[in-house]
Amino acid sequence: MIETYLPNVDWTKMWDATVETLYMTAVSTIFTFVIGLALGILLFLTAPGHIWANKLVNLLTGSIVNIFRSIPFIILIILLIPFTKFLIGTIRGPEAAMPALIIGAAPFYGRMVLIALSEIDKGVLEAARSMGAKTSTIIFKVLLPESMPALISGITVTAIALVGYTAMAGIIGAGGLGTLAFLDGFQRNREDVTLVSTVLILVVVFILQFAGDFAVKRLDKR
Amino acid sequence: MIQLSNVNKRFGTSSTAITAVDGVNLTIQEGKIYGIIGYSGAGKSTLIRLLNGLEQPTEGFVEVNGRKISSIGGRELRQARQKISMIFQHFNLLWSRTVKENITFPLEIAGVKKADRERKASELIELVGLAGRENAYPSQLSGGQKQRVGIARALANDPEVLLCDEATSALDPETTDAILDLLTSINERLGLTIVLITHEMHVIRKICHEVAVMEAGRVVETGDVLQLFQSPKEPITKRFVSQVTEPEDAKKVMSLMRQDYPDGILVKLAFVGERTEQPVLASLIREYPIDVSILQGNISQTRGGAYGTMILQLTGDPEATAKAIQYLHEQGVQSEVYEK
Structure with missing residues (x-):
């Protein structure tokens, strides 16, 4: 039955590609989360009127974020080839895709973190200061917990964008479902391979969205 | 004792500076409930924030129980703030924490052990009349209950001074009276000094011993509450007195x-x-x-x-x-x- 409709699909290859996609997405999402948080918090705290108000740092961080956010991902991959080669030792395979994935996604998420933090009631921050809280306490016990639903929905959106980026990285040979769909499917005229790869990418995206929405719902006590 | 000497606070650069507090001298005795009344923009919010160093004066000095709030910073100021707590018009509770976790927050900041935090929180929940609601989230509470959590949170580190920033202005008249009664009983039982700012003469009349009237950054009249009611001198004071009479x-x-x-x-x-x-x-x-x-x-x-x-x-x-x-x-x- 499956053989008749999908004659060219090699399920072992398909499974390996799915695992590669999941691996690239998971690792790059974790790094994006950490680096994006750091960028977002830095942008927030160095803005005028905040604890670390500093025009220069704010402007520099803001510019870096904006520049990397604006470069189309496919171009970013190519621009980063020398850097990737230096860091990973090769420009092929899932690991080689990661520097570009993280550098492309972290500034994007950093902006989302900034928006999430800006929505926290200023009064709560003032209350924490009035209790004698240190900056680290304010970051870990006020800023992060109070913006957690927005941080989670932001990382969900970012992770989904990263699934898309991994598919794009597939064109330059990163592996995963994107490579499979492009090289095995499109370039060899095997529509069934392209179709199954696409469906699997969609399944990954839906699972991510569902997990993200569920977490936000559980966390939001407002 | 709280003392403000020749305190000025200006915001902005010198050419476009706004003077929020203008040459204020005040002395507040220990254990008193001291009210500061003024319309919005009179500078009372800035004035009360000078008392815990959330704002620093441009000139003059502020002293609270022997600590020069206006000239300390960093760790020393953070420690001083643990003894000068504050409650707010909009309560400013952390929505992500339950009632009990909100109350233990200042204790976490002060580095109190978990068992002691729990014990203190239970005591305070009892004191402010919220028994049974300790695991509720702020979104499940009414305005009056939220302010009770705010008060319990403010009392967690056994403060010497409690600052109330329009603490009842977002509440209905009945809830306002209940919160004012709670503040009075705290003042009497724990003997702490309460400084409150408000635009409602009703609040001053009901719980304050002494009052200062503010207008355009200046304190225009001070004195015993009864005396002020009896013979208000400044036109603005007369207007406030007529609010209740x-x-x-x-x-x-x-x-x-x-x-x-x-x-x-x-x-x-x-x-x-x-x-x-x-x-x-x-x-x-x-x-x-x-x-x-x-x-x-x-x-x-x-x-x-x-x-x-x-x-x-x-x-x-x-x-x-x-x-x-x-x-x-x-x-x-x-x-x-x-x-x-």
Whole structure:
């Protein structure tokens, strides 16, 4: 039955590609989360009127974020080839895709973190200061917990964008479902391979969205 | 004791500076409930934030219980703040924490052990009357309950001073009274100094011992609450006092009475303390051949004693009327004749 409709699909290859996609997405999402948080918090705290108000740092961080956010991902991959080669030792395979994935996604998420933090009631921050809280306490016990639903929905959106980026990285040979769909499917005229790869990418995206929405719902006590 | 000496606070650059607090000198005795009243923009929010270093004065110094808040910073200021806690108009609770976790937050900041935090939180929940709600989230509470959490949170580190930033302004009148009663009982039981800012004279009348009136960044009048009610000097103080002694409808009644009885003289009497219990009015009617109608009467209870006002219309012989007013003066009743 499956053989008749999908004659060219090699399920072992398909499974390996799915695992590669999941691996690239998971690792790059974790790094994006950490680096994006750091960028977002830095942008927030160095803005005028905040604890670390500093025009220069704010402007520099803001510019870096904006520049990397604006470069189309496919171009970013190519621009980063020398850097990737230096860091990973090769420009092929899932690991080689990661520097570009993280550098492309972290500034994007950093902006989302900034928006999430800006929505926290200023009064709560003032209350924490009035209790004698240190900056680290304010970051870990006020800023992060109070913006957690927005941080989670932001990382969900970012992770989904990263699934898309991994598919794009597939064109330059990163592996995963994107490579499979492009090289095995499109370039060899095997529509069934392209179709199954696409469906699997969609399944990954839906699972991510569902997990993200569920977490936000559980966390939001407002 | 809290002391502010020649305190100025300006915001912005020198060319476009806004002076929020202008040459303020204040002394607040320990254990008192001290009210600062003013309309919005009078600088009272900035003034109260000078007391815990959330704002630093441009000039002058601020001292709270021997600590020079205006010249310390960093760790020293953070430690001082643990003893000068604050409650807010919009409560400023952390929505992500339960009632109990909100109350233990300042204890976490102070580095108190978990078992002690739990014990202290349970005590405070009991004290503010929230037993049974410890695991609720702020979104599940009413405004009054949220402010109780705010108060419990503020008391967690056994503060010496409690600052109240318009603490009842977002609450309905009944809840306001309940919160004010709670503040009074805390002041009496724990002996801590309370400094509150408000735009409602009702709050000052109900719980304050002393009051300062602010206008355009300056403190224009200070004193004992009862005294201020009895003889307000500044026009703004008179306006605040009339908030609680002259409801709007009395003003309407007065203008109607003026139309009906063009001959009458309208007199406002103010009775203070023991005077409120003496039959001044009865003897006035007996001794002078004039007609007296009572347009409006009102007694307010302040922390220092009762304060009453009464608006009378006196009709009859002008000479007798003048003598009657003279008699009131002799009796120590303050009277003010309204112009026609």
